[in-house]
Amino acid sequence: MDTFLQIVANGLMLGGLFAIVAVGLTLIFGIVKVINFAHGEFLMVGMYLTFLLSTGLDVHPYLTAAAVAPALFVLGALTQRLLIQPLMSARDEHVQIFATVGLSTALMNLALLVFGADIANTPAHGVRSQVMLGEVRILTGQLWVFGAAILLVIALQLFMKKTRTGRAIRATAQNRAAARLMGINDKFIYVLTFGLGAACVGLGSSLIAPLYPTSPTIGTYFVLIAFVCVVLGGLGSIPGAFFGALVIGLVDALSGFYIGSDLREAVVFTIFLLILILKPSGLFGTRMTQSHVSP
Amino acid sequence: MTETTSMTQASGGGLSAQKLGLIAVAVLLAGLIAVPVAVGDEFVYHIFITICIFAALSTAWNIVGGYAGQLSLGHAIFYGIGGYAGVILVNFGISPWFGMFAGAAVAVVAAIVVSWPCFRLHGPFFALATIAFLEVFRVLALHFRDLTGGATGLMIQLNIGWEWMVFRERFPALLIAFGMLLVCLAVAWAIRSHRLGFYLVATRERESAAKAAGVGTVKVRLMAVSVSAALSAMVGTFHAMYLTFIEPESMFSLQFSIQIAMFALIGGIGTVWGPLLGAVLLVPITEFARGALGSEAIGLHGFVYGVVLMLVVLFLPNGIMGVVHRFTSSSEKTEGEQAAPVAAAPRSAVPHEPGREVMRVEGLQKHFGGLHVTNDVGFTLREGEILGVIGPNGAGKTTVFNMLSGFLKPDQGRVSVLSPSGEWQEPATPADFATLGVGRTFQIVQPFAAMTVEENIMVGAFHRHPHVGDAREAARETAHRMGLGPYLNAEAASLTIGGLKRLEVARVMAMEPRILLLDEVMAGINQTDVRRAVDLMLSIRDTGVSIIAIEHVMQAVMSLSDRVIVINSGQIIAQGDPQKVVRDPQVIEAYLGKEFTHA
Numbered sequence: 001m002d003t004f005l006q007i008v009a010n011g012l013m014l015g016g017l018f019a020i021v022a023v024g025l026t027l028i029f030g031i032v033k034v035i036n037f038a039h040g041e042f043l044m045v046g047m048y049l050t051f052l053l054s055t056g057l058d059v060h061p062y063l064t065a066a067a068v069a070p071a072l073f074v075l076g077a078l079t080q081r082l083l084i085q086p087l088m089s090a091r092d093e094h095v096q097i098f099a100t101v102g103l104s105t106a107l108m109n110l111a112l113l114v115f116g117a118d119i120a121n122t123p124a125h126g127v128r129s130q131v132m133l134g135e136v137r138i139l140t141g142q143l144w145v146f147g148a149a150i151l152l153v154i155a156l157q158l159f160m161k162k163t164r165t166g167r168a169i170r171a172t173a174q175n176r177a178a179a180r181l182m183g184i185n186d187k188f189i190y191v192l193t194f195g196l197g198a199a200c201v202g203l204g205s206s207l208i209a210p211l212y213p214t215s216p217t218i219g220t221y222f223v224l225i226a227f228v229c230v231v232l233g234g235l236g237s238i239p240g241a242f243f244g245a246l247v248i249g250l251v252d253a254l255s256g257f258y259i260g261s262d263l264r265e266a267v268v269f270t271i272f273l274l275i276l277i278l279k280p281s282g283l284f285g286t287r288m289t290q291s292h293v294s295p
Numbered sequence: 296m297t298e299t300t301s302m303t304q305a306s307g308g309g310l311s312a313q314k315l316g317l318i319a320v321a322v323l324l325a326g327l328i329a330v331p332v333a334v335g336d337e338f339v340y341h342i343f344i345t346i347c348i349f350a351a352l353s354t355a356w357n358i359v360g361g362y363a364g365q366l367s368l369g370h371a372i373f374y375g376i377g378g379y380a381g382v383i384l385v386n387f388g389i390s391p392w393f394g395m396f397a398g399a400a401v402a403v404v405a406a407i408v409v410s411w412p413c414f415r416l417h418g419p420f421f422a423l424a425t426i427a428f429l430e431v432f433r434v435l436a437l438h439f440r441d442l443t444g445g446a447t448g449l450m451i452q453l454n455i456g457w458e459w460m461v462f463r464e465r466f467p468a469l470l471i472a473f474g475m476l477l478v479c480l481a482v483a484w485a486i487r488s489h490r491l492g493f494y495l496v497a498t499r500e501r502e503s504a505a506k507a508a509g510v511g512t513v514k515v516r517l518m519a520v521s522v523s524a525a526l527s528a529m530v531g532t533f534h535a536m537y538l539t540f541i542e543p544e545s546m547f548s549l550q551f552s553i554q555i556a557m558f559a560l561i562g563g564i565g566t567v568w569g570p571l572l573g574a575v576l577l578v579p580i581t582e583f584a585r586g587a588l589g590s591e592a593i594g595l596h597g598f599v600y601g602v603v604l605m606l607v608v609l610f611l612p613n614g615i616m617g618v619v620h621r622f623t624s625s626s627e628k629t630e631g632e633q634a635a636p637v638a639a640a641p642r643s644a645v646p647h648e649p650g651r652e653v654m655r656v657e658g659l660q661k662h663f664g665g666l667h668v669t670n671d672v673g674f675t676l677r678e679g680e681i682l683g684v685i686g687p688n689g690a691g692k693t694t695v696f697n698m699l700s701g702f703l704k705p706d707q708g709r710v711s712v713l714s715p716s717g718e719w720q721e722p723a724t725p726a727d728f729a730t731l732g733v734g735r736t737f738q739i740v741q742p743f744a745a746m747t748v749e750e751n752i753m754v755g756a757f758h759r760h761p762h763v764g765d766a767r768e769a770a771r772e773t774a775h776r777m778g779l780g781p782y783l784n785a786e787a788a789s790l791t792i793g794g795l796k797r798l799e800v801a802r803v804m805a806m807e808p809r810i811l812l813l814d815e816v817m818a819g820i821n822q823t824d825v826r827r828a829v830d831l832m833l834s835i836r837d838t839g840v841s842i843i844a845i846e847h848v849m850q851a852v853m854s855l856s857d858r859v860i861v862i863n864s865g866q867i868i869a870q871g872d873p874q875k876v877v878r879d880p881q882v883i884e885a886y887l888g889k890e891f892t893h894a
Contacts, residue, residue, distance in 0.1 A: 035419040035422075035423070083609070086609055087609070090612065093366075093418030093419060094366050094564065095608050096419075097366060097419050097422055098560055098604060099604075099608045099609070101368070101604065102600075102601045102602070102604030102608060103605060105557075105597055105598075105600055105601030105604065106601025106605065108594075109594035109595070110594065111594070112593050112594025112597065113598060117593060220549065224426065224430060227423055228427075231423070260438070262434065262437060263434060265434045266430075266431050266434040269427040269428075269430045269431045270431060272427050273424060273428065273431075276416065276423065276424050276427070277412045277416070277424070280416070280420065
């Protein structure tokens, strides 16, 4: 029983970690209707920035988020402005897919060129120490990530529901043409949203860096899992992505223990395929428009 | 898109440009053999073998990713299956020449299992699903160590000689790689220039319009995926022999899958020669970076690939072939046929009598959630009859049409069609309806935008004429009849709305239907065109075709229809002689409101 509780706790903590990566991805998908294949590389860039800043200035990695998240916001906004926006009206979807795939390939290999294939370890500053919650052991860093993920989801929901800008973003997502007629600058909204989504993963990267070794290919693993969480939670749904991430975290931890640690990914991706094929709107999702071209 | 234009040249005047293109391809291919032989350097041999392998894989990918528009980012699945099948069998003492066919067979099964459930996914979702399948294959290959050697990988036993595809010198390996490239190119070319290729592009452009034209959209896509997977697996077998060592991380690699797709995109997605061009231009960069700069430059080639990919997507969305075409087409004048639009054939003076029944519609019911869109609709259609269907907007006319052509399944009731051999049949799918000779148009026009007018009509003509030559002839004839003669080589996307409506009718006419369903083909066209369309429909009817026409243009309905059905709120509220029906108080009420019924 203790083992089981420990596994569930590990799974939930892992879920929190996936959530903080997936939230930005689902935000971008839900509003801009572009699947950002470079999202994992955004995470990777954020982790390297955290590593460089925290070792260079000898500060706690969490403090670097104040610089990393804005930096990622700029990276995301530039991506939308320079790469995605010129392709928004492209008739063939493959163009947008290849654009972000190209960005992903370029960033990953740029990191290889600059940092080499070796891994970079961000100093832990105590976040890798364990705490006991009843019978289960958890790293303090994991708790911080989990808490941050919850706060991020709540903050984003409030922003989308309560603020004028948030309403403008949702209006643009639902009907781009109608939003434009109401005087919303849709291009600005898309740039802002892409930046926000990237900033979310920037915040996440500062929290994740002290827990995971940073390498040029770290993004690929996380982005694939994040896609799974996003699809599971219903594309574009921020709370959906959070709960999807918890489910995937649990599945990952449980299947790793009961089926075999080398088959965890096979289980996760099989679930992903089943959801994608049988219930593409996700477990918690509702139907939404999946195109930025108004019907 | 580029493929249209290359087809245009094949059909139209630009024979010299086409010849020039073929010569260029031949020179390029000859160079792939001649350069390494002339230089004689091991490393140059290696580069050219790699070019051939990537060009072959990319060409195979293009059949699915380009022609069919299913963006697979998991094609390493099939390459990996081929590689493992080859190595495992070699270690049992079986020649890779057999192993590659075994690998191809397994790959075809895997391809059908992977893609059949995924065809309903579009664009990025199909890509994501293929990535997920690739991850599953990679994890399974790592897991089943007894078969694959797991993470440590598999070495092949080094038996040298042609029967083992393993050689001391590089030349024979180059010959095999080149041969595989030729096979892939030949298959890709054959598909593109025959019916299957047209069907794939049509399915990619407009799935529902392709279905209406009688294309088995799932079937043609499965064929494309199977051929592509088999070719990829065969190349994979050879590449494994060439590398002499394989491991899951390199055989089932996402980066590798992306590269394969990337070469096709950069060269020109959906074109026959694009993938070859992409590989020829980009592979040397990688291999030189790897060879010359060594481990210092790890990541350099990938960085270049990524940047080139973004630049191509932004500035040359049709790839290098797009540029090549822009260059050749500006140098040659299009010799547009200046034939004036030919009016419909003069009508026979013989008074017209409807014949036997050809379609029976009984008790159709359809609900969309709580909305009762079709309520007990039933009627019959006779041979050579024009049946007008009118009713206010939102009355459910198009829904009835969708059930008459297999696009919607009625909740209750049935549609039976008299087959040419005289039996009553109840078709279910759009393909069944097309086979029985039911053709339809769409209210919102659905052209295959990336195809020329001629190719659009050919997709319909293939229904009766499986050979390209016959289909082209039939398509041209139909085009002239519909007044589309001057636009044969224009891209469908460039037509005006009136032109698109005529194209919509032309495509279905080319199917030589026995029953024609026309959904508001006269909406939004000018008076002259309406009169022409009326004449045309009458002349079609005189050849024994039965027509059901949804129409709002009352002038046309009145002069055309032998009989009129009025639908309101999903029900038939009146039917019969057009003159009588328009005076029916219920009909006037439906259109104008109660207070007009006594007007």
